Amino acid sequence: MSDxxxxxRLKEAARAYARRLPELPASLDDRVMAAVRxxxxxxxxxxxxxxxRRGRWWRWLVEPQQVRPAWGVALAAxxxxxxxxxxxxxxxxxxxATPAVAALPAxxxxxxxxxxxxxxxxxxxxxxxxxxxxxxxxxxxRGSTGVWSVTVPxxxxxxxxDFVVDGAxxxxxxxxxxxxxxxxxxxxxxxxxxxxxxxxx
Amino acid sequence: xxxxxxxxxxxxxxxxxxxxxxxxxxxxxVRAALEARxxxxxxxxxxxxxxxxxxxxxxxxxxxxxxxxxxxAKHVPAPRIVAAVxxxxxxxxxxxxxxxxxxxxxxxxxxISAATEALGAGIGAPSVGTVVRAAPDPSLAAPALTxxxxxxxxxxxxxxxxxxxxxxxxxxxxxxxxxxxxxxxxAMQDQGMTPAEAGRRILEGGAPTGGVLGPxxxxxxxxxxxxxxxxxxxxxxxxxxxHP
Numbered sequence: 001m002s003d004x005x006x007x008x009r010l011k012e013a014a015r016a017y018a019r020r021l022p023e024l025p026a027s028l029d030d031r032v033m034a035a036v037r038x039x040x041x042x043x044x045x046x047x048x049x050x051x052x053r054r055g056r057w058w059r060w061l062v063e064p065q066q067v068r069p070a071w072g073v074a075l076a077a078x079x080x081x082x083x084x085x086x087x088x089x090x091x092x093x094x095x096x097a098t099p100a101v102a103a104l105p106a107x108x109x110x111x112x113x114x115x116x117x118x119x120x121x122x123x124x125x126x127x128x129x130x131x132x133x134x135x136x137x138x139x140x141x142r143g144s145t146g147v148w149s150v151t152v153p154x155x156x157x158x159x160x161x162d163f164v165v166d167g168a169x170x171x172x173x174x175x176x177x178x179x180x181x182x183x184x185x186x187x188x189x190x191x192x193x194x195x196x197x198x199x200x201x
Numbered sequence: 202x203x204x205x206x207x208x209x210x211x212x213x214x215x216x217x218x219x220x221x222x223x224x225x226x227x228x229x230x231v232r233a234a235l236e237a238r239x240x241x242x243x244x245x246x247x248x249x250x251x252x253x254x255x256x257x258x259x260x261x262x263x264x265x266x267x268x269x270x271x272x273x274a275k276h277v278p279a280p281r282i283v284a285a286v287x288x289x290x291x292x293x294x295x296x297x298x299x300x301x302x303x304x305x306x307x308x309x310x311x312x313i314s315a316a317t318e319a320l321g322a323g324i325g326a327p328s329v330g331t332v333v334r335a336a337p338d339p340s341l342a343a344p345a346l347t348x349x350x351x352x353x354x355x356x357x358x359x360x361x362x363x364x365x366x367x368x369x370x371x372x373x374x375x376x377x378x379x380x381x382x383x384x385x386x387x388a389m390q391d392q393g394m395t396p397a398e399a400g401r402r403i404l405e406g407g408a409p410t411g412g413v414l415g416p417x418x419x420x421x422x423x424x425x426x427x428x429x430x431x432x433x434x435x436x437x438x439x440x441x442x443x444h445p
Contacts, residue, residue: 062372075314129267132238133274156380158318158347160271178354180322183268184277184287192351195382 109153110197114163114173119146121165128161128189130154135164157193160188231266237268244279251285251286260293261310264317293317299326303333306344315343315350322350328363335367341376354394365403 114126124140130152131137140148140163148163160180163171172179176189222396231252235245248269252262265286272282296316300308316329324332324346332349336342345366352362369379382403389399 049382127274133267133271135274143348152211158315158351172231177351177387180354182275183289184281186263186271186275187363188271190351190354192383192386194379195377 014176030042083139087156108156108195110156110193110195111151112154112159112191112193112197113149113151114140114161115147116140116163116165116171116173117147118163118171121148123166124148125167126150126152126161127164128159129158129171130161131197135167154193156193158190158192160190162189209436231262235266235269238273240269240273241279244269244273244282246277247283248286251283251290257406258343259434260290260297261314263310264293264314265290287391289317292320295326296329299329300333302326303330303332303342305339306328308339309343312330312339312343312346314344319346319353322353322359324349324353324359324363328359331363332367332370335370337370341370344376344380345370348382352386355383355386355390355399357386357400358397360437361397361400361404365400368404 116124118124121142124142125135126138126140127133127135138150138152140150142148160182161173161176163173165171170186172187173189173191176191178190179187180190182188230249231251232245234339237246238240242250248265251266255265256262268289269282270287272285277285287369291312296307296319297313299320300312300316305312312333316333317328319332320326328347328349332345335343349359349362349366352358352365359366365382368377369382385398385403386396389402390396394402
């Protein structure tokens with residue numbers, strides 16, 4: 001069968017099929033639309049189905065409107081005030097307690113090992129500028145020979161500290177770089193931490 | 202309102218919640234921090250008052266709160282803590298003037314604090330200015346003053362300590378090398394030198410770091426520039442490894 005003949009027969013079949021379809025009344029569209037309007041939509045469908053309503057917020061954002069500039073500033077100030085009034089927590093002076101070897105130091109910190117021979121002590125801690133002078137923050141570990149030690153990451157620069165023996169006695173470090181007056185009638189140990197650490201004998 | 206203006210307002214609204222945290226970070230409440238640390242309210246209030254006056258005068262508040270906490274931790278009576286904090290604040294005023302005399306018109310808190318410690322160690326205001334002037338960069342003046350104060354506390358005379366640090370900076374030594382000076386001086390004294398001898402040895406270039414005051418990187422192998430032979434490195438016990 002040639003292509004022309006095939007096309008002709010296809011068109012004839014289509015015309016015969018169309019002749020068999022019933023004639024639809026002209027009022028059908030009106031009746032269907034009237035039925036749709038009388039049936040209430042669910043609330044959720046009504047909110048989402050209306051493209052005009054859905055785009056209202058976005059249009060408010062992007063289209064020019066007549067809004068007083070002071071309103072925006074006032075709203076921002078009100079929001080800031082509301083959050084400002086929320087009670088604030090005081091910034092802690094001391095960092096959380098550190099184990100014998102703390103976390104990885106930053107680039108400008110180095111590990112420094114502190115030791116104190118105190119065979120009769122029951123507990124020894126390290127307190128100084130680096131831990132907010134908290135005598136509970138940096139506990140030292142007792143070795144078998146009665147030497148207490150701890151390794152802590154310290155920032156490069158000057159650090160002041162003391163050992164706290166048995167929670168009450170503040171003892172200077174005999175191996176520190178220097179002892180200086182603490183302003184309270186006592187002394188405080190001083191070390192200057194360089195990028196390579198602290199060399200002590 | 203234009204679109205850009207409305208977007209700016211919305212951005213301000215979005216960032217508004219972060220504003221209190223930012224402001225709080227800039228101006229932490231000294232009193233609240235001290236009370237959180239366990240100081241009684243009246244002591245915290247007294248220190249807060251001193252710190253507020255210092256802050257209004259452009260001085261750092263941190264060293265004052267740190268001093269108060271140190272005293273409280275050491276069970277120092279409150280009146281003595283307040284007196285020590287007030288004395289430190291007064292010394293900071295002198296320290297700032299000394300730094301300004303060295304050519305830094307608006308020193309930051311770290312430099313003022315370091316100069317305060319230097320004054321407390323017995324270094325005079327003119328000598329503080331000398332160290333500040335010798336610093337190749339104002340940011341290096343604070344650690345240099347810290348080292349000078351530490352050397353003085355180790356027993357070197359103030360003039361010796363200032364000369365050592367100033368000459369080291371003028372000789373182009375790195376700040377890492379200068380920060381090692383207290384370790385060097387301590388090692389020398391542990392080997393039997395007097396503080397004066399240690400200071401003289403460092404000035405003459407016989408320091409174990411290869412001549413602290415010698416020409417910067419001028420000799421291979423870090424050999425000392427001075428007339429004295431190099432000292433051995435300070436001994437390190439086996440249980441005290443070099444710190445990274």
